[in-house]
Amino acid sequence: MDKKIFTDPFFRKNPITVLVLGICSSLAVTVKLEPAIVMALSVTLVTGFSNLIMSLLRNTIPNRIRIIVQLVVVAMLVILVDQILKAYSYQVSKQLSVFVGLIITNCIIMGRIEAFALGNKPLPSLVDGLANGMGYGMILVAIAFIREFFGSGTLFGIQIIPLDWYVKNGGFYENNGLMILPPMALIIVGLIIWIQRSYQKELVEE
Amino acid sequence: MKVLKNIVEKVKPTFDKGGRLHFLHSTFDAFETFLLVPSATTHKGVHVRDSIDLKRTMSVVIIALIPAMLFGMWNTGYQHNLSIGATSDFWPTFWFGFLKVLPLLIVSYVVGLGIEFASAQIRGHEVNEGFLVSGILIPLIMPIDVPLWILALAVAFAVIVGKEVFGGTGMNIWNPALLARAFVFFAYPSHITGDKVWIEGLSSGTGVIDGFSGATPLAAAAEGTATPSFLDMFIGTIPGSIGETSTLAILIGAAFLIYTGVASWKVMVSTFTGGFLIALLFNALAPGAADPSSYLNVPAINHMVMGGFAFGAVFMATDPVTGCQTEKGKWIYGFLIGVMAILIRVFNPGYPEGMMLSILLLNTFAPLIDHYIVQSNIKKRLSRAKNI
Numbered sequence: 346m347d348k349k350i351f352t353d354p355f356f357r358k359n360p361i362t363v364l365v366l367g368i369c370s371s372l373a374v375t376v377k378l379e380p381a382i383v384m385a386l387s388v389t390l391v392t393g394f395s396n397l398i399m400s401l402l403r404n405t406i407p408n409r410i411r412i413i414v415q416l417v418v419v420a421m422l423v424i425l426v427d428q429i430l431k432a433y434s435y436q437v438s439k440q441l442s443v444f445v446g447l448i449i450t451n452c453i454i455m456g457r458i459e460a461f462a463l464g465n466k467p468l469p470s471l472v473d474g475l476a477n478g479m480g481y482g483m484i485l486v487a488i489a490f491i492r493e494f495f496g497s498g499t500l501f502g503i504q505i506i507p508l509d510w511y512v513k514n515g516g517f518y519e520n521n522g523l524m525i526l527p528p529m530a531l532i533i534v535g536l537i538i539w540i541q542r543s544y545q546k547e548l549v550e551e
Numbered sequence: 552m553k554v555l556k557n558i559v560e561k562v563k564p565t566f567d568k569g570g571r572l573h574f575l576h577s578t579f580d581a582f583e584t585f586l587l588v589p590s591a592t593t594h595k596g597v598h599v600r601d602s603i604d605l606k607r608t609m610s611v612v613i614i615a616l617i618p619a620m621l622f623g624m625w626n627t628g629y630q631h632n633l634s635i636g637a638t639s640d641f642w643p644t645f646w647f648g649f650l651k652v653l654p655l656l657i658v659s660y661v662v663g664l665g666i667e668f669a670s671a672q673i674r675g676h677e678v679n680e681g682f683l684v685s686g687i688l689i690p691l692i693m694p695i696d697v698p699l700w701i702l703a704l705a706v707a708f709a710v711i712v713g714k715e716v717f718g719g720t721g722m723n724i725w726n727p728a729l730l731a732r733a734f735v736f737f738a739y740p741s742h743i744t745g746d747k748v749w750i751e752g753l754s755s756g757t758g759v760i761d762g763f764s765g766a767t768p769l770a771a772a773a774e775g776t777a778t779p780s781f782l783d784m785f786i787g788t789i790p791g792s793i794g795e796t797s798t799l800a801i802l803i804g805a806a807f808l809i810y811t812g813v814a815s816w817k818v819m820v821s822t823f824t825g826g827f828l829i830a831l832l833f834n835a836l837a838p839g840a841a842d843p844s845s846y847l848n849v850p851a852i853n854h855m856v857m858g859g860f861a862f863g864a865v866f867m868a869t870d871p872v873t874g875c876q877t878e879k880g881k882w883i884y885g886f887l888i889g890v891m892a893i894l895i896r897v898f899n900p901g902y903p904e905g906m907m908l909s910i911l912l913l914n915t916f917a918p919l920i921d922h923y924i925v926q927s928n929i930k931k932r933l934s935r936a937k938n939i
Contacts, residue, residue, distance in 0.1 A: 536712075
């Protein structure tokens with residue numbers, strides 16, 4: 346198996362910064378680190394196994410109804426993830442609320458099934474799905490780190506910036522309210538894309 | 552001049568190709584053209600020459616801003632004296648405000664120009680004068696009590712995200728100065744809203760006389776309490792952002808801008824017209840004497856001198872980069888800025904000042920307005936050509 350299937354989605358073909366898929370959820374669930382990590386794990390599992398299942402089924406599905414079958418498979422996996430989250434990590438499930446359900450519509454999943462799983466063997470498909478999920482999760486965690494640190498002064502809910510620094514305790518510091526708002530997530534994604542493109546010149550269109 | 556010239560000539564080889572400090576050549580070029588008129592001429596081809604270039608335009612705008620800035624400095628001291636119940640002569644009052652405004656100006660210029668120089672260096676561009684006006688505009692639209700580190704962050708945000716990512720001066724979609732203010736407004740709302748931040752020393756609460764309120768006229772109008780008289784607001788002896796309070800000083804600047812032809816009088820006139828007409832409409836719709844505290848009742852003429860309306864109309868809306876380019880478009884653009892500003896003021900209690908948001912919104916739509924003006928012009932000419 347080609348090693349690139351695993352390594353590409355992390356940097357060279359990252360689903361968020363290069364393919365620009367899955368932007369919606371990267372704006373919505375990145376205010377805090379914890380939900381972002383749970384979201385990243387959930388998406389990784391769903392992309393991986395939906396890719397695997399679709400790859401196994403790929404020669405038996407009539408081409409005309411493939412989208413419906415894909416949706417059924419993805420929906421099943423998402424419901425599984427949702428139920429597991431509700432059972433074992435209720436608080437996070439509450440925080441993520443509707444966005445777990447909306448994994449079904451995450452462009453990355455359909456994108457990888459259509460682009461990869463329908464034309465490849467099961468094992469590479471599984472690897473491709475997992476790697477794309479992780480590439481997505483990597484960016485998600487990076488955004489959430491910046492937003493939680495500067496927006497709330499915490500990481501994983503633990504206070505990092507000393508409380509004495511805050512204006513209300515006689516200091517000078519204040520949390521950046523813009524970080525909490527979704528537009529800032531978009532700006533951070535943009536900045537990450539900017540950094541990546543300055544390293545990877547072939548991505549820059551004329 | 553001779554001395555300067557000699558120094559420049561002497562250090563020049565170090566910055567030329569192959570020189571030790573060649574990587575800093577943009578910085579050197581910037582200072583050379585700033586200090587002297589360079590003797591270098593173009594080698595081939597004809598270039599369009601005009602006595603008004605970027606540097607001239609920027610200088611004119613800065614001169615136009617001086618009345619508003621000087622008045623803002625005096626007003627800072629005046630408002631401070633009011634809050635502590637003291638009186639003082641003209642010069643000590645002015646000096647007090649000068650010392651308070653100066654650090655804001657320095658921080659704004661150091662951070663902004665630093666980023667401009669660095670990015671010009673990285674890209675191998677020439678350093679241009681794009682930030683000279685923004686650097687003075689940004690402190691003028693901030694409250695006097697804004698912490699310096701927040702100002703620095705806002706300037707950095709405005710220059711990097713507002714201007715450099717789009718390709719630098721002349722390529723930006725939004726007015727950088729307003730973007731800096733919008734950044735502070737959304738990121739650190741407690742430092743730019745409320746009735747404490749507009750007067751030096753009020754937020755630390757030292758020596759405030761009883762019953763003194765630092766609320767701006769806009770906040771007073773939103774709460775339905777009495778606003779200062781028209782004359783006070785016109786002259787500018789009211790709390791507010793540093794440069795925006797005195798409509799009189801702004802109009803002096805506006806006259807200068809129009810006289811020199813640097814800013815478009817069409818945008819200014821249509822902005823005031825739009826704001827005035829919509830405010831008149833609200834007055835007509837207002838419940839009248841039944842509810843005197845209603846925001847709808849604020850006289851249309853008062854809207855023109857409250858808050859940053861005049862400042863925005865004269866110095867922000869007329870920005871040639873972010874505004875409309877077509878002549879018909881300028882009328883539409885300015886009119887809608889006025890309408891939106893008053894609309895946001897009156898109907899959105901969360902945003903007491905609508906001018907900032909309204910100009911940013913219309914900046915976004917300016918290319919679209921231009922597009923349709925150009926298209927309709929093309930269509931008109933085509934149909935005329937067909938008829939012949």
